[in-house]
Amino acid sequence: EDQVTQSPEALRLQEGESSSLNCSYTVSGLRGLFWYRQDPGKGPEFLFTLYSAGEEKEKERLKATLTKKESFLHITAPKPEDSATYLCAVQAGSLGYGNKLVFGAGTILRVKS
Amino acid sequence: KAGVTQTPRYLIKTRGQQVTLSCSPISGHRSVSWYQQTPGQGLQFLFEYFSETQRNKGNFPGRFSGRQFSNSRSEMNVSTLELGDSALYLCASSLGRGKGQASYEQYFGPGTRLTVT
Numbered sequence: 001e002d003q004v005t006q007s008p009e010a011l012r013l014q015e016g017e018s019s020s021l022n023c024s025y026t027v028s029g030l031r032g033l034f035w036y037r038q039d040p041g042k043g044p045e046f047l048f049t050l051y052s053a054g055e056e057k058e059k060e061r062l063k064a065t066l067t068k069k070e071s072f073l074h075i076t077a078p079k080p081e082d083s084a085t086y087l088c089a090v091q092a093g094s095l096g097y098g099n100k101l102v103f104g105a106g107t108i109l110r111v112k113s
Numbered sequence: 114k115a116g117v118t119q120t121p122r123y124l125i126k127t128r129g130q131q132v133t134l135s136c137s138p139i140s141g142h143r144s145v146s147w148y149q150q151t152p153g154q155g156l157q158f159l160f161e162y163f164s165e166t167q168r169n170k171g172n173f174p175g176r177f178s179g180r181q182f183s184n185s186r187s188e189m190n191v192s193t194l195e196l197g198d199s200a201l202y203l204c205a206s207s208l209g210r211g212k213g214q215a216s217y218e219q220y221f222g223p224g225t226r227l228t229v230t
Contacts, residue, residue, distance in 0.1 A: 043117075
């Protein structure tokens with residue numbers, strides 16, 4: 001069974017204090033690993049998809065990396081507006097198999113000014 | 114390009130009733146997936162529809178069903194509501210086909226908050 005574990009459950013940072021969120025996964029036939037940001041009461045907002053080990057993607061203060069067992073979301077010099085829940089999800093199976101995403105429980109990030 | 118829209122945004126129902134939720138995908142997207150989000154279980158996959166056919170199904174009871182129309186809009190129905198069905202129901206759309214892996218990237222709507230009393 002595909003499994004995704006995110007750590008830590010919650011993270012408090014001071015503005016400008018860089019850190020990383022972890023997403024470890026167990027899946028047969030990884031097709032893609034997704035990162036989403038979710039604000040309270042809203043739907044998840046797509047951030048990145050990573051497809052193969054060694055791949056990295058960046059967007060503003062965020063950088064996502066992928067290995068064969070885990071992914072990291074690095075947050076550089078965070079600002080209060082980066083406060084949100086960050087969700088990791090995996091998609092498995094061959095192309096054409098479908099779109100099922102298996103999500104981790106998320107990391108709640110709070111950035112204080 | 115307009116994003117994924119879901120209606121209604123909020124709903125209050127009584128135990129035993131049934132409910133229908135609607136989702137309009139991003140223009141050109143043919144796959145619609147539904148997820149349930151609760152504080153205890155997180156985000157869980159319900160089912161996926163592509164070209165009016167259910168392509169994938171999660172581990173939910175038969176009270177949860179869905180359908181997709183020829184314009185790719187989708188509806189989800191929950192019959193005989195239970196208190197535990199209170200949740201945020203999210204719809205996500207993607208292209209859903211093609212050789213490009215990006216074809217399967219999913220974009221979520223704002224969700225429908227269902228409260229069962």
